[in-house]
Amino acid sequence: MRNKIVAGNWKMNKTLEEGKILASEVVNMAADEAPSDVTVIMGTPAIHMDAVGKLVKDAANVAIAAQDCSAHEAGAYTGEISVSQIKSVGAKYVILGHSERREYHNESNELLAAKVDTALAADLKPIFCCGEALETREQGDDVAYKFVCDQLTASLFHLSAEVMTNFIIAYEPIWAIGTGKTASAEQAQLMHAEIRKHIAAKYGQEVADSVSILYGGSCKPSNANEIFAGADVDGGLIGGASLASRDFIDIVKSF
Numbered sequence: 001m002r003n004k005i006v007a008g009n010w011k012m013n014k015t016l017e018e019g020k021i022l023a024s025e026v027v028n029m030a031a032d033e034a035p036s037d038v039t040v041i042m043g044t045p046a047i048h049m050d051a052v053g054k055l056v057k058d059a060a061n062v063a064i065a066a067q068d069c070s071a072h073e074a075g076a077y078t079g080e081i082s083v084s085q086i087k088s089v090g091a092k093y094v095i096l097g098h099s100e101r102r103e104y105h106n107e108s109n110e111l112l113a114a115k116v117d118t119a120l121a122a123d124l125k126p127i128f129c130c131g132e133a134l135e136t137r138e139q140g141d142d143v144a145y146k147f148v149c150d151q152l153t154a155s156l157f158h159l160s161a162e163v164m165t166n167f168i169i170a171y172e173p174i175w176a177i178g179t180g181k182t183a184s185a186e187q188a189q190l191m192h193a194e195i196r197k198h199i200a201a202k203y204g205q206e207v208a209d210s211v212s213i214l215y216g217g218s219c220k221p222s223n224a225n226e227i228f229a230g231a232d233v234d235g236g237l238i239g240g241a242s243l244a245s246r247d248f249i250d251i252v253k254s255f
């Protein structure tokens with residue numbers, strides 16, 4: 001059975017003090033309310049990870065993620081953060097390939113393949129993001145499916161079947177991020193099914209069935225239940241709604 005995951009991506013929000021309050025609330029609420037089969041992840045700003053890592057250390061079902069990592073292991077890379085630094089503050093996951101990193105930091109499929117390898121070598125689990133822009137979607141659903149599958153081929157398909165087993169992918173249509181415009185539950189499910197089919201064609205059905213595919217893009221308590229009902233939707237990557245503990249935990253409870 002696949003892992004169910006709800007991950008928050010705080011992006012560049014919250015001061016350290018605000019972040020610690022939010023994280024404490026999430027840990028407490030998750031202990032009382034989160035279904036036991038859902039992994040809750042908080043993708044915090046790098047500067048918060050040490051403090052938030054300590055807050056989640058004893059939580060059975062809450063973990064932290066970095067929002068990016070360097071493709072390099074260590075050395076003279078000013079401003080970059082290495083996988084061993086991320087591991088050293090207790091993070092188990094790293095969000096890679098978010099459309100904002102692709103767009104504003106020119107991250108290519110090739111660079112992301114290198115980051116995936118660096119993360120995996122350090123035993124850090126990638127949450128690998130993919131998704132199409134509005135202009136791609138407007139060219140038709142099949143064009144969007146191909147665009148997303150090509151992103152996955154380019155950055156992930158050098159991996160072995162063993163590594164791909166239980167991998168985590170997040171589908172985030174760019175036109176739905178922070179816009180209030182969600183993909184419909186049907187649009188999300190159709191894309192997730194295409195992604196799984198694409199993985200199955202390369203790695204076989206058993207591996208494809210083990211991959212958790214999360215949806216991200218204006219996911220909130222009022223629509224999470226419908227979106228998560230999709231047979232190939234295994235959770236969410238949540239931006240804005242992960243900044244309020246009540247909303248975030250209500251999404252966690254939406255399976």
Ligand SMILES: O=C(CO)COP(=O)(O)O
Pocket residue numbers: 009098172176177178179180216217218219237238239240241
């Ligand atoms: O980009 C996202 C998560 O990584 C989605 O952001 P929103 O939930 O704010 O649309």
